[in-house]
Amino acid sequence: MVDRLTLVIVVQSLILLWIGPACEASSLGLTVHVVPLQSDGGQWVRAHFTVIASNPCPPLIGLCTEGVNCTLHKAYSPFSGMKPGSGWCVRQWEQVVPSNYNSAISLNSRTTFYVSMKAGPHVRASSGKLNYPAYVALPPPIRARKNCPHFIQLSVKDLDGDRVQCRFAMEEKGECLNCTQHSFIELDKDTCALTFTGNAPIGQYSIYLMAEDYIPTPKVSQASESQPLGSVPVHLSLTVEQSSSSCIDEPVATGKTPRKQATFNVLPFEEVKFEADFMSQKESVSEIAVVGLPGLNKYGFTSIGAMAQLSMSWVRGENTLAPVLPICFVANSVSLQSEPRCVWLYQREMRTLPEGTELFCNKTEMTLALPVVSLSNINLSELQLNSPACPVILNDTHITAHIALDGCGTKAVHAGTELVYTNTLKSVRLSSMISRQPSLILPLACRIPAVRARGPNFNIAVPPTAFDNADVKIEFHLPGEGPLALYTSRPQFSSLGLLPGRLRRDSASASHIRTSLEKLGTRIKALDLHLLSNTTLERAELSIERCVRSETDDFAERDTILENGCKASNTTLEIRATSHARIFRLDLSNLFTVNNTMYVECEVDLCITFLPSLKCTTQCNRGLVNRATVGMRSKHFTLRSGPVSLVVTNPAPSTSAVTDASGQTGAPTTAAVEVTSTSSAPEQVSFMAAGLIFNIICIFLQHTFSH
Incomplete structure (x- = not known):
């Protein structure tokens, strides 16, 4: 049988x-x-x-x-x-x-x-x-x-x-x-x-x-x-x-890549970010392949010469995933593969909070009320928010705090379908001595509920006030000068597609232009066009719809510099900078003008998408279509410079000089800004927030997951 x-x-x-x-x-x-x-x-x-x-x-x-x-x-x-x-x-x-x-x-x-x-x-x-x-x-x-x-x-x-x-x-x-x-x-x-x-x-x-x-x-x-x-x-x-090559030619991990089996401890609604950097001397890396956890966001893949990079981020929202979550990645080229590298995210367990703890959310701040009786053996004088500039108020019964959504170290993150504002109340010891006294970590969050869209995709509700105080300005600086000289002195250039139908110029690449200026009246060979935003939203993007150049302030005759993510000629290169700045190096060596001045006008959008996986920035040759309000909230700006001198007007150009109201031009490194802005953001999404206080972590001997 x-x-x-x-x-x-x-x-x-x-x-x-x-x-x-x-x-x-x-x-x-x-x-x-x-x-x-x-x-x-x-x-x-x-x-x-x-x-x-x-x-x-x-x-x-x-x-x-x-x-x-x-x-x-x-x-x-x-x-x-x-x-x-x-x-x-x-x-x-x-x-x-x-x-x-x-x-x-x-x-x-x-x-x-x-x-x-x-x-x-x-x-x-x-x-x-x-x-x-x-x-x-x-x-x-x-x-x-x-x-x-x-x-x-x-x-x-x-x-x-x-x-x-x-x-x-x-x-x-x-x-x-x-x-x-x-x-x-x-x-x-x-x-x-x-x-x-x-x-x-x-x-x-x-x-x-x-x-x-x-x-x-x-x-x-x-x-x-x-x-x-x-x-x-x-x-x-x-x-x-x-x-087809030596057995030791595989790409190798370098730079900021986390070490093998690195573990990141993640609190509720905390965001984890890291980069995977690889060097491949034999063949260029064609992809950095990833197998990770649901909701992991991959972005910014670049492969230039021997170097390749990919950024990854994840926000811990409410989930039923396993307590530990792996992410593995490799660099692939045509015939080579790097050694796999894996890291782990550990969702830290939280202890139950006592009754009477409350968190209230409104449009501008969250208000915390925490009973003192629940924090036995905790040194209350050590409690602090993400920013020590925001006070924590103590009395006989409660700890209270008024936490600004745009200050106090509050961060805005996207957790799946939701926009979440987070902060943390924690013990911060002034002394570096090891203490056996328990410490407190209390994550706080105000989240905007998801807005369901038709079809299989879902939207993140972005508040209409996201760009209320946002502004964008236009500036011109000599290469290696200005507030972002760190990026322009030794520039790393991004790839820009050529505008369809445009002929390539034979002038030298702007990356090799001689920029030293020796005497007054010398013609400037290159200028850096800066478009700068003051927004503090991490996922906000600055997208360029169009930039044009003219010899006159009425722009009766104009030349296109950029349009819908494309450059008009090889005389324009983009310099990698921060997420809220776009810098373009303009080759002026073959620019012939009647006057020694020019004017520039740009139309730009500040944008944030409803889907974390989407990007606002227009990519060249992906169809020159109107992207306004499709899956995103944005604010439109039209920026026009004052007269920008094309010759040296000061022996030692100053990066702080600007064109004044009368039109008298100082050093040609910065142009005056005239800004008109209209918002194209949809107004039908209302702001609704829910306050969440995630269970306390009381760490008595600072046990760390390390297995």
């Missing part, structure tokens, strides 16, 4: 034999992160699935009925990559399933894979709490070259501090199908490190692993250790490609 487990394995194997070819061709990676449910003693778990599938990207259809027990993470811009093959994308969802779970899961007829996990329940004797299985970060699809050994270090975490081991999945245990171990893949079980020996034909291979957690024991007793507390699947793909 065949036992039930054997029968189940046989049936599953027959099913997978039928779907096997599709599975092998389309599954490029999988992890499952498990959170046991306390309500039923861990018999059921919330499983967080991350799957990498080959293109065309499959839809999240038919996985489960979305609701309380299932959430489909429908990313506006899913994680994706161009290499290997025809490319890939990431699909993510979370579902409540039995703690011991075996299932064949299909995204569509082409994308089917098998999942087997054993997640308990197991109550830990040391704490009486349910055990959390190991968490493994999933890297983008791995590429290696024939005859080039390649090292792959998996990044693992365990919330209980257990020892994590990895082993190959075994078909006889029903953990996989056709998962023969490859002779060219070696596994160090104790460190979860894989080594590709290089001795494999060109092709794509699947690697099936199980990650298991064990109660820490001395090495001498590990040989006879008991069964693991939990086993979770890890599927990887390895694409072996033809070697």
